[in-house]
Amino acid sequence: MTNIVCPHCGSTNRAPEDRSPLDARCGKCGEPLFTSTPPDVSGQNLDRQIQRSSLPVLVDVWAPWCGPCRVMGPQFEAAAQEAQPALRFVKLNSDENQDMSARLGIRGIPTMLLFQDGKEVGRVSGAMSSRDILSWARGQLAAHQALREPNIPLQNGSIQLNKIALV
Numbered sequence: 001m002t003n004i005v006c007p008h009c010g011s012t013n014r015a016p017e018d019r020s021p022l023d024a025r026c027g028k029c030g031e032p033l034f035t036s037t038p039p040d041v042s043g044q045n046l047d048r049q050i051q052r053s054s055l056p057v058l059v060d061v062w063a064p065w066c067g068p069c070r071v072m073g074p075q076f077e078a079a080a081q082e083a084q085p086a087l088r089f090v091k092l093n094s095d096e097n098q099d100m101s102a103r104l105g106i107r108g109i110p111t112m113l114l115f116q117d118g119k120e121v122g123r124v125s126g127a128m129s130s131r132d133i134l135s136w137a138r139g140q141l142a143a144h145q146a147l148r149e150p151n152i153p154l155q156n157g158s159i160q161l162n163k164i165a166l167v
């Protein structure tokens, strides 16, 4: 069962089985569970995404005054349109969420953080292209998956990564 946390109200929804979650709306607030533009979330909503979502959560920490963040914005959006709903894309405005930014240990922006199973599995700073965003995220998830499944057979000394759902 896949739990999807609403980026608007923070309710946990079960992924519909009869249609794509991309078309689904939140059972509580009625807003779409996914939007083509990654939503800005509050620190509290981000906490819920991290703790309750079955999906990996990719966060773009940004601020309106930050030039590289503005460069990165459309790239993050393009990456979201390609990878949703396998991956949850959200944005955190560090000006409006200073407590959460401090808790996350954000030192500069833009910074991207990736969470899975309630844990941070990667972070990277600086503006990136949509292609680099996706390849970075997939690489981090693949490494995390390998750690979660220590029985993956070794082949030629390297780890086989054939079980990654996010393709």
Ligand SMILES: [Zn+2]
Binding pocket: 006, 007, 008, 009, 010, 011, 026, 027, 028, 029, 030, 031
């Ligand atoms: Zn909702």
